[in-house]
Amino acid sequence: MKLIDLTIPLGIGTPAWPTYEPLQIKYFKRLAPNGANGQLLTHSNHLGTHLDGEIHFYTPGKDIASLDMDYLVHEAAIVDLSDVCGDYDVYTSKMVEDRVEVKEGDILVIHTGYHHFGWDQPTADEIRYMVKHPGPDREFAEWCKKLKLRWIAVDCGSAHHPMNTIIRTWMPRQAKEADRVFKKKFNMPLEEYFDDSKYQLMHIEMFPYGIVHAECFGGELDLLLNRRVQVGFFPWRFVDGESCIGRAVAFLEDKEYDDLMAKKATMPKTKFGDAYNPAHVESLNQLSKANLA
DSSP states (O other): OEEEEOBOOOSTTSOBSTTSOOOEEEEEEOHHHHSSOEEEEEOOSSBSSEEEOGGGTOTTSOOGGGSOHHHHEEEEEEEEOTTTOOTTOEEOHHHHHTTSOOOTTOEEEEEOSGGGGSTTSTTOOHHIIIIIOOEEOHHHHHHHHHHTOSEEEESSSOSSOGGGSTHHHHOHHHHHHHHHHHHHHHSSOHHHHTOGGGTTHHHHTTGGGTOEEEEOBOTTGGGSOSEEEEEEEEEOOOTTOSEEEEEEEEEEOHHHHHHHHHHHHTSOBOTTSOBOOHHHHHHHHHHHHHHHO
């Protein structure tokens, strides 16, 4: 059994979700004169690859420490939507089911392709990563509940559509762009499509059902698209934790791992050594250009 890392690198350059505390590091002791290096860290929970727990939005819900290992590690469907969704698009359950088999009780990992705009990538673009990525509507949330999914993961800043969060108010120029896209594609303004009844529905309407989500997946995700595989997420055993940074991995048999490493050897790498597929960015740019034309 071998592991594939699905976690983005974490450092002081990693953006937290807008307005959340970023990672700050300082040394409080050094080899000279203390005999050891020691660091003090300050950060919020919504930074890097992390899991939003139930009590992030649902007061009587479970804390991070209460999530069983059987819940955190399970069979997963990993779907690639980078061929169908560009800036501000809305993804649907049909898009997912057209590309991968999803079973009741699965983990669902959504590759929007927007991890290519993460801080660790050669095509980094923090605004696209946090503000322009696609997201779901209520139809998708109802489908997740019907399938009793364990949890969902996305490779971008949020499991929500960014324009169904407070980002719509904070980023008015991008909200105007999104409004153009929604009027063009859905024949209605953004504020009508995502009205107050849908606000942050991936939190508010899902967490009471125990369907939480992880955000900012990445790492070697491009090696594992449109397929089923066992996935695990490992947060701290965090009592009273509303959310938590963690490590995400996929589990593979040795032969398949060796085959994927041979494939990785032919692909370009980030400065941190993760393989990536430039075709995803080309597709996203074409789709986004058409959306805004």
